[in-house]
Amino acid sequence: MGLTTREEESIKEFDQWAHNFEKSIKLPYFNYTYRKVFSLTRDYIKKGSNILDIGCGTGKFEHLLAENSPLDKIIGLDISGEMIKKAKGRPNQKIEFIEGSIASYELDQTYDLVYSLQAFHHFPDYENTVQIIYQLLNNGGKFIFLDHVNGMFTRKIACALLKIIFSEPEVEYYTIKQLINLFEKTGFKVKSQTSLPLFLYYMVFEK
Numbered sequence: 001m002g003l004t005t006r007e008e009e010s011i012k013e014f015d016q017w018a019h020n021f022e023k024s025i026k027l028p029y030f031n032y033t034y035r036k037v038f039s040l041t042r043d044y045i046k047k048g049s050n051i052l053d054i055g056c057g058t059g060k061f062e063h064l065l066a067e068n069s070p071l072d073k074i075i076g077l078d079i080s081g082e083m084i085k086k087a088k089g090r091p092n093q094k095i096e097f098i099e100g101s102i103a104s105y106e107l108d109q110t111y112d113l114v115y116s117l118q119a120f121h122h123f124p125d126y127e128n129t130v131q132i133i134y135q136l137l138n139n140g141g142k143f144i145f146l147d148h149v150n151g152m153f154t155r156k157i158a159c160a161l162l163k164i165i166f167s168e169p170e171v172e173y174y175t176i177k178q179l180i181n182l183f184e185k186t187g188f189k190v191k192s193q194t195s196l197p198l199f200l201y202y203m204v205f206e207k
C-alpha cells in the first residue's frame with residue numbers, strides 16, 4: 001500500500017528538520033516535555049517493562065527513559081529515515097530504533113506502555129491508528145498521549161497558528177472530546193488527563 005499525503009508530508013518535513021532538530025531554539029521546550037512526561041509516567045515503568053514510542057524523532061526521550069528507569073526495552077519508531085539515522089547515532093543496548101509509519105507497523109510483539117509525544121496529529125488515519133495502538137498493548141497496558149489539541153478560542157487559534165508556522169497543511173488537530181470518543185470507542189478507558197503549558201494536553205488511556 002502506498003503512503004498517504006500526510007505521511008509523505010511528514011517524511012519531507014522531518015527528514016529536513018532532523019539535521020537541526022537538536023540545535024533548534026525549540027530544544028529547551030522539547031526537553032521540558034520529555035522531563036514532564038517522564039515525571040508523570042515514571043511510576044508506570046516497572047522492571048522488565050517493554051515500551052514503544054511512536055514518532056520518536058531523534059530519540060532523546062528514549063535515552064531519558066532507558067537511563068532513568070528499570071525498563072527492559074524501548075523501541076522508537078519514526079517515519080523519517082533521517083530522524084532515525086540521528087537516533088541510531090547514540091546507541092544504547094536497551095533502545096532500538098525502527099524506520100516506519102505507525103499505519104503499517106507489523107504487530108510482532110505487544111507492549112506495557114506506548115508513548116506518542118507531539119506526533120499524533122501527523123498520523124494518517126486516527127481511527128486506524130488507535131486500533132493499532134490498542135492491538136499493540138498488553139491488557140492493562142497504557143497509551144501516553146501528549147500533543148496539541150483543538151478546542152474553543154485559544155486552542156483553536158493555537159492549532160491554526162501551528163499549522164501555519166510549521167507549514168503543515170495536511171495535519172489535523174482533534175478536540176479533547178473527539179479524542180476521548182475515539183479512544184473509548186476502541187475499548188480504552190481514560191485513566192488521567194491534564195492541560196500542560198503552551199496549549200499541550202496530556203492523557204493516559206488504559207486498555
Ligand SMILES: C[S@@+](CC[C@H](N)C(=O)[O-])C[C@H]1O[C@@H](n2cnc3c(N)ncnc32)[C@H](O)[C@@H]1O
Nearest residue numbers: 010014055056057078079080101102117119122
Ligand atoms: C514533532 S516531532 C516529535 C518527535 C519526538 N516525539 C519529540 O517529542 O521530540 C513528530 C515526529 O513524528 C514522526 N511521525 C510523523 N508521522 C508518523 C507516522 N505516520 N509514523 C511514525 N512516525 C511519524 C515525525 O517523523 C517526527 O519525527
